[in-house]
Amino acid sequence: MRQALWLVKKELKYHYLSLMLTLVFIIFLALLAFPILEGTVLRLFGTEHVVYNRIMIDALFVLLLPCFGAIFMSKPYLSFGTIKEDPYSKRMALFRAMPIPVHVLALSRTFIMVITLLLNITVFYIIITLMLSDVFFQYLAPIEYVLFLLFWFCYALLFGGFNPFIENGTNGKVLHLFPYLFIAIFGVLLFVIYYATGIGLVDWSLLAIREYGFIAPVCAVIIAGTGCYYWNRLLTNRLRTRDYM
């Protein structure tokens, strides 16, 4: 644990600038998200007629939140050169050449993901919360709002937990192709859900929290925690068995 944290500290220090740029982009996303979230709640629980786009709110929460676990405003994500150069694999090859236990390496990648996610999502949530109007909280109680945020944090942790595997267990090509695959799978899933139920996933999460209170976020915490544990195990196995050419 101590060794993994030492690595995390070093890595985050070296990626400080990319992390800051990522946060700037997150602030931009939060400014985009808050009016849509407000519209969602007013339409679901209020009586006013609200112009509302459920695709936008689902796109923001379902597709973008898992990305918060990655420092995505960094060269490997922004440059197509990554496909050829595969910088994450080269970095991992260097670490594997040193006497660092594989489980320490995997744990450090998971910690980096969790810390990045916590940082990004905290900024995202703070901006949204500060920008939401009082009217919003007339329709959604503060405790429901906190549970809603916790639910989506768990969602981000569950799917963002896969990021360390994509970064360090695959190659540059997969790193760039995976987001498109993720968008395609969830795009189809969202379409099916809209078609079948007439509501989006964010709508559904709000309704579930109103209906079941703590149960939905508690389930989410358990699923996300378990998911994170298994992603870490998967990454450990992958780092141990892959070839670093």
Add this chain to the structure above:
Amino acid sequence: MNVVRVEGLTKHFKKFHLGPLNFKVEKGTAVGLVGSNGSGKSTFFRLLMNLVHADGGTVEIFGKKMPSSEIEIKQSIGFAANMLEPFYQLSIKEISSHFSYWYPSWNQNKYEDLINRYKLDEGEKFGKCSTGMKKKVDFIFSLSHEPELLLLDEPTAGVDLGSQKKMKEDLIEFLEDGEKSLIMSTHLIDDLKQICDNIIILSPNGKVQDFLRKEEVEENWAKFWVSELTEELRCHPHVIKVNDSQHPSYLLTDQKHVVEKELREKGISVISIQRLPLDEIIEFQLDS
């Protein structure tokens, strides 16, 4: 005692098969790995370091099995194989903090001495260093934790002549006490002549073509210019090449004393004998 023991090691790729490799490296010896580009030298090092996983065979280092004692083994190996590029944004000093943390036997004084000896600026970002400087940094990190075994992938390639000389001196000093061992790949004959005791020649198809003991090779390989070449000589197991297109004809042998005796017994007069320099022997082996 064997420091490295490789048995039946194989690795298959789509277009290339390495091995099966079988050999031992004795404690206190230096082994040069020679082969054409793409013959698998770098892959061989990565197999030893468990960065590439073998399809078959075993690797034992310091009498311990890889990968079950991986961390313990790696702590005692100095490995330089141009892998520091991911640290391009770090200064040499910042990179050293990684090495000093992960290698318990890190010797800060030795590291600083080497940095001064090779006239490197610790504050320089690795990405801004020239190819030769990067090689020197790699070399310094491989030596600074007092390893028992050095694995060096073309350590002197692209390095200026003055630093090449220093590197050779450092390697000779490293091997001096007879307790430490070295495996290095190189294309430079001087490296082999001055540093290595044994030479492994990898064929282009990834097999060990020959394992040469330098002293024996220099003693046994020779070119004989002779008055005549009999059919018996042409088929002799220790005559590895004949040339009768010019006069006088010559033959090449890897057992000088055996062939010399036979020539004398058969009454064939020897016009001249020339011991073969190491570079010609290796060139011959690589060509064949």
